[in-house]
Amino acid sequence: MSLRGAPVAGATLIVTGANGGIGLAFATEALAQGAAKVYCGVRDLDKVSPELASSGAEPVLLDVTDEQQVAAVAEQCADVTVVVNNAGLHAQDRLIEASDPGAARREMEVNYFGPLNMIRAFYPVIEANGGGSVVNVLSVAAIAPTAFMGGYSPAKVAAHYLGGIARAELEPRGITVTNLFVGSVDTKMAAHVEGDKESPVTIARAGLKAMSRAEWSCDTDVMAEQSRARLARDPIRYERGLGKLLFVDSLSTKK
Template sequence: MDIAGSVALVTGSNRGIGRRFVTQLLERGAAKVYATARRPELVDIEGVEVLPLDITDQASVTAAAERAGDVTLLINNAGIATQSSLLTDDLETVRREMDTHFWGNLSMVRAFAPVIERNGGGTIVNVLSALSWFAYPGSGGYAAAKAAEWNMTNAVRLELVPRGVTVQGLHLGAADTDIMAGYEGQMIDPMEVAIASLDGVQRDAAEVVVDEWSALVKASLAADPAAFYAQFGI
């Protein structure tokens, strides 16, 4: 897919990886970029069309699909991290993770796949995580939701192939964004994430693994998980 001349919509555009996606799309010659956020007043990027969007609200998703009827490239980037325990935290907190990363992004795919198909085909990118493939203490809700979103991405890819819509799963470890505030480990520049993903869009990649950590985690899936989790002292 050519980025130049495309019409893109990015969720969670006001900061972090979403903001870098928007700026990269503009630099690569996208004809129009819809920059969306739950609080659209926080989007301050020139040259975009700002839309309010809460991906956990079906009415909001439907309204966005009606307003942005010319989209050919959808970037499902919006997300949350509650750092919830699956065993001890309130279940409503855990459900917020699943409502956002699984149900919210599935709602976006269902709403925009017909739009992209009507416009001659295009691409959907789901921003996933290395935590699609492992978990560590405090990441239970997020990791479970990302694992569900990963296989949802695989499933909708199969359904959308005959409709001319490519689906990319994008995996990364820790990126230097607000959502990772307080994290002391190594982090990558969020611009690297946007660049790697859009390079993948241009070659119709089904999956993009951005960093070495994500690649290591994925490679570990074929082995006994005890060996992988031993590095966490578990």
């Protein structure tokens, strides 16, 4: 079955983790491209950023790890045609030698079970509205074991596979699924990383374009493309290189 992707113009989106960074960029860019409405999930309505408040998007109370809250938002936002699973957690801890053994579980809750909760709650909404799309904001940490990203890398791998399984289940219902593989971006999550970083707007534009084309996956930026190429040339060398970064004093990127 071949489906067309969801056009941005006229769509109604819900974006998780949208108080800033990539999520906010998705909201503002979608509205700029003619989206009918954008709901922005935030965990505290009293702490909505000035940028989100002035964006034209509608903030909604949403913790993606709370299944009851997700279900309530799906009922509240019954006109949604596109879900952008952007909310993420990087605990910046090791996986085996963890200073906080519970960090990996929280990363899995946000980065994997959060999108799963959203897809389960919203696919009937999207189907009832004539079909649409799910967009999962992932990471290059999902393409190979990334030791310096502890429990974040395994959680993003799980989300990557979630996207593929959701696609198989949901395409017959008229819902496409696109996984985005993102490099280093200028957000709070990557504040500890030095060097070149992409603008969140670059990621949002690439993601919306991939969605509209019904692409299964998309490397959204130069770092993601280069990482994919290095992995393809020499997978063992690439993984070993990632492992060595666990022991450096600081992380830096170069385009």
